Amino acid sequence: MKRGLYVGRFQPYHNGHKSVIERIADEVDELIIGIGSAEISHDLRHPFTAGERVLMISRALKDINIPVYIIPLEDVKRNALWVAHVKSMTPPFDIVYTGNPLVIELFREAGIRVTSPPMYRRETLSGTAIRARMIAGDAWEECVPSEVADVIREIHGIDRIQQIAKTD
């Protein structure tokens, strides 16, 4: 039994994440998706709540045929304690998938195997680029699974991000 952990902020969950998860699902028996910075929402880098991100990801995973555990992970003030915090919140895992340099370093120091999946269409498929499109009123739907676009519409996510992008 091999269980993998994929950590990200998923603000929002997009087609780059989807392509990574499809590859991971071929390599592991079970997948844990850790939703990072779970306590942060309603700001320009983190517009969506943990619960909204759970909804986006769980609906978009309908074609993944291995067990998936979606676990919100709040940040902690001390990086040196973060891996222990993550382990306390998740089922045991054998491998971590991430491209984030700090996350790579912290798990490696803890003796846990880390793999960095290759980037997929990174020029358009990044949370930063997608949030910029949402704020500018440009097309963003093509960058995310249709189930994620549905959730963002249901929660009036574009109105939210455009409102918080205003200056007073």
Ligand SMILES: Nc1ncnc2c1ncn2[C@@H]1O[C@H](COP(=O)(O)OP(=O)(O)OP(=O)(O)O)[C@@H](O)[C@H]1O
């Ligand atoms: N297009 C992509 N292809 C493959 N992996 C990706 C892609 N975009 C992000 N990732 C990886 O997914 C994980 C979670 O990323 P994250 O949720 O921060 O998305 P992001 O697009 O990098 O967002 P942001 O621009 O807000 O930082 C990270 O390990 C990141 O390297």
Ligand SMILES: NC(=O)c1ccc[n+]([C@@H]2O[C@H](COP(=O)(O)O)[C@@H](O)[C@H]2O)c1
């Ligand atoms: N000290 C901490 O709480 C700590 C340390 C490293 C990463 N993280 C989190 O891990 C997540 C990594 O996701 P990204 O790769 O999407 O940035 C982020 O939510 C980040 O805040 C938290």
